[in-house]
Amino acid sequence: MVEIEIAAHAGACYGVERALAMARAAARDAEGPVRTLGPLIHNPLVVDELAREGVSVAQSVSTADAGTLILRTHGVVPRLVEQARAQGLHVLDATCPYVKRAHAAARRLVRQGFQLLVVGEAGHPEVEGILGAAGDGARVVSRLADLDGIDLAERIGVVVQTTQTIERLQQITDALLARAREVCVVNTICAATTDRQRAARALAEREDVMIVIGGKNSGNTRRLAEISAASCPKTHHIEDVAELESSWFYGARLVGITAGASTPAAHIDRAVAVIGGMCDSA
Secondary structure (H helix, E strand, O other): OOEEEEOOOOOOOHHHHHHHHHHHHHHHHOOOOEEEEOOOOOOHHHHHHHHHOOEEEEOOHHHOOOOEEEEOOOOOOHHHHHHHHHOOOEEEEOOOHHHHHHHHHHHHHHHOOOEEEEEOOOOOHHHHHHHHHHOOOOEEEOOHHHHHHOOOOOEEEEEEOOOOOHHHHHHHHHHHHOOOOEEEEOOOOOHHHHHHHHHHHHHHOOOOEEEEEOOOOOHHHHHHHHHHHHHOOOEEEEOOHHHOOHHHHOOOOEEEEEEOOOOOHHHHHHHHHHHHHHHHHO
16 A cells, blocks of 8 residues: 655745736736736746636737736846836736845845855846846856856855755855855745755655656756655656656555645645556556
């Protein structure tokens, strides 16, 4: 008999649920077309669901010629908001409050005269938004080796992409402390990220198989998969239950499930049902 366990913290966080509620309310109540600036969240299945409900994706402000434009949970650079309003669009800000906290911390450190470093994935929409909030001169550090290409000042300010791991932040902070006179770190990793990572690690340590549910384009979900795989080699990252294979569960007694912060509870429930059916028929 296979037992299926769900991580203590898994699935959609407050920021995602808030953004989805805003988008669905706009689709119901707004006049004219409703679009998000880029995918609202990093979950292709949910983005498709929103499209069927009347919320489409605009890849740029210029392609949204009328109606309502919703800012994605990851945030955007300030000039895009100005451009949208100048075009006469009704702007709804669905930026995650934790991301806004990172924007505010970045601006504050720059005002205080620190050279700003953003620990995160170069090119990620959230990181681009933080850089935009900070203004010219901020740099992205994705790994220790990136520090070698930066002419570091004596006073360094650090903020971090909300979905990074505390281990990555600590590693880079330790290196900076050996190279700068003053290092001011604002830990802008969100509590939901930390909770999900800790819960995934604790669950994976006792499971025979781990299933991680969420967008393949989701940084926080990929990190959950990495954390799970470190303790449970039979870890599988899926977006859709159609990807599940019955062979993954042969001989397993315990199957763990976790899910990224952009994964609705219904997607987790669906996976539990499908895995249960596969194991019962095996």
